[in-house]
Amino acid sequence: MTGKPRDGGRKGFTDRELDIMSVLWREGSGTVAEVRDALDGDVGYTTVLKMLQILEEKGAVGHEREGRAYRYVPLVASASAGGRALRRIVNKIFHGSAEMLLATLVEDRDFSDEEIKRMRSVLDRAERGRGEK
């Protein structure tokens, strides 16, 4: 493992960085070639490598040697990045209203009954689970 953070991962990810983090979160880890294959369009090998090096400088990923190649692993959890991103959106776009955020979300996509049910139970759990810890 290497990598001294430059900005500690405080800020959100850029588009390309997010593409790459998304792959690592989904797969758990990846070599440069694996990440590259998992990306949509065709991106140069060195481009992916560079992005991973930048992400490492920021402390978002780490790497360990695997044979001749490096295997990169995310050091920032997706939930943590998601929380930061959601906070930003709810504050700047929805003026602090989570209700508006949710309304926009469900208006934007057609959720199945199943999905709505599960979302409702997320709210139930939040309500019940409060006041304990």
Add this chain to the structure above:
Amino acid sequence: MTGKPRDGGRKGFTDRELDIMSVLWREGSGTVAEVRDALDGDVGYTTVLKMLQILEEKGAVGHEREGRAYRYVPLVASASAGGRALRRIVNKIFHGSAEMLLATLVEDRDFSDEEIKRMRSVLDRAERGRGEK
């Protein structure tokens, strides 16, 4: 009004751009000086002007003369920007699961009973309102 779009506002906003759009969405419109006053830290007048000009180039805002100054108005609705941002997050960070997004949201903040209730009714409305249009 002026402003031919350069990228049509397809992409999301950067941090600073979002700060400024947030003010315009909240207030409805604003001159350079008004926007500047509404921003948190002290930002230079010309900086705010420049950002508004960039946003105008992108088609996100327009302006009309008001006395000697320009009054800027948002051309992109906050719900539209919010929808785009949420889609990006749910896809890249939560792998398409709105349920995970919602779980992260409610874990991150302590919502009141009132807020939870309103969010639940947003889901109810979504369920009932489906299949018609």
Add this chain to the structure above:
DNA sequence: CCGTTGCTACGAAGGTTATCGTTGACACCG
């Protein structure tokens, strides 16, 4: 042993973001 292949490292190019300094226009005050 030598060429090929699969890697990482380095650094540069082009575009964007974010910050202003400076200039010039215009109007108001005294």
Add this chain to the structure above:
DNA sequence: CGGTGTCAACGATAACCTTCGTAGCAACGG
């Protein structure tokens, strides 16, 4: 009229994102 304050326009700057080309290294096949 002449100074002062408010405003937009322009250009400069520094940092950062994103893309690679090129080079160098190490292992493997023949």
